[in-house]
Amino acid sequence: ASELVIKNLHANIEGKPILRGVNLTVRQGEIHALMGPNGSGKSTLSNVIMGNPKYEVTEGEVWFKGENILEYSPDRRARMRLFLAFQYPMSIPGVSVANFLRRSLEAVREGNKPLDEGDNPTGKMGKRRAVPPGEFRKLLQAKMKLLRVDNSFINRSINDGFSGGEKKRAEILQMALLEPEIALMDETDSGLDIDALRIVSESVNALTGPNLGILLITHYQRMLNYIKPDYVHVMFNGRIVKSGGRELALELEEKGYEWLRPVEEVSE
Ligand code: ADP
Ligand code: MG
Ligand code: MG
Numbered sequence: 374a375s376e377l378v379i380k381n382l383h384a385n386i387e388g389k390p391i392l393r394g395v396n397l398t399v400r401q402g403e404i405h406a407l408m409g410p411n412g413s414g415k416s417t418l419s420n421v422i423m424g425n426p427k428y429e430v431t432e433g434e435v436w437f438k439g440e441n442i443l444e445y446s447p448d449r450r451a452r453m454r455l456f457l458a459f460q461y462p463m464s465i466p467g468v469s470v471a472n473f474l475r476r477s478l479e480a481v482r483e484g485n486k487p488l489d490e491g492d493n494p495t496g497k498m499g500k501r502r503a504v505p506p507g508e509f510r511k512l513l514q515a516k517m518k519l520l521r522v523d524n525s526f527i528n529r530s531i532n533d534g535f536s537g538g539e540k541k542r543a544e545i546l547q548m549a550l551l552e553p554e555i556a557l558m559d560e561t562d563s564g565l566d567i568d569a570l571r572i573v574s575e576s577v578n579a580l581t582g583p584n585l586g587i588l589l590i591t592h593y594q595r596m597l598n599y600i601k602p603d604y605v606h607v608m609f610n611g612r613i614v615k616s617g618g619r620e621l622a623l624e625l626e627e628k629g630y631e632w633l634r635p636v637e638e639v640s641e
Pocket of ligand 3: 415416
């Protein structure tokens with residue numbers, strides 16, 4: 374099974390240390406919830422794993438399928454079937470959701486070619502379409518059915534004033550289509566209403582299985598009323614300070630996060 378292995382990861386943003394030694398392994402088939410107070414570094418961790426150039430890794434490693442991926446481009450990471458739900462194209466005017474999804478599938482299918490040929494944003498391999506239209510349509514329909522998305526949605530323009538819930542829907546449809554081996558899902562701490570939380574929860578439950586590992590980043594304990602993670606981790610000041618099973622989420626719901634604040638931090 375594929376594994377994402379994060380070892381002693383340290384990262385800065387604008388020279389300021391944010392991640393201060395993260396260790397975490399996510400395997401295909403496992404659901405991990407990463408929780409923790411606002412500002413603890415959860416989104417930073419997902420940005421670093423996806424290869425966002427704004428973040429500077431100062432120490433540590435990120436391994437995926439036996440390769441240290443820290444030097445790889447975000448596209449290359451995606452072609453390895455690591456899904457990073459940030460690929461939502463906020464700034465492409467006039468492209469329908471369906472077309473956007475086709476492009477992203479083609480980009481990932483380019484994994485068939487040697488990886489060192491570089492990234493090809495057109496998603497075409499020479500003159501041959503990486504994904505024949507008929508095959509794409511079938512696949513998309515199957516995933517839409519699974520996630521109960523209707524046709525009017527995929528025909529909308531990607532920039533067409535989507536709500537938080539609709540963005541999530543597009544993102545998760547993309548994830549279903551790309552069939553990643555490990556997926557990172559960041560709930561971002563703001564702007565997700567109850568509706569979006571429900572969509573995310575139901576979709577995650579529809580997609581989970583032995584072929585998919587998920588790192589679900591959430592600030593909200595209530596999400597875990599719907600999704601049953603195998604492991605729960607709590608991040609505090611750039612480190613995972615506690616890991617446990619599902620019961621840890623219940624404990625957090627009862628006690629909040631403060632009891633987990635590392636002692637060293639109190640006197641700082
Ligand atoms: P979380 O997702 O757990 O709420 P973040 O990873 O978003 O935490 O933030 C961790 C810390 O990094 C915070 O102190 C935040 O202010 C800082 N930070 C995050 N993104 C940026 C950025 N783009 N520029 C400067 N500081 C940032
Ligand atoms: Mg935050
Ligand atoms: Mg965040």
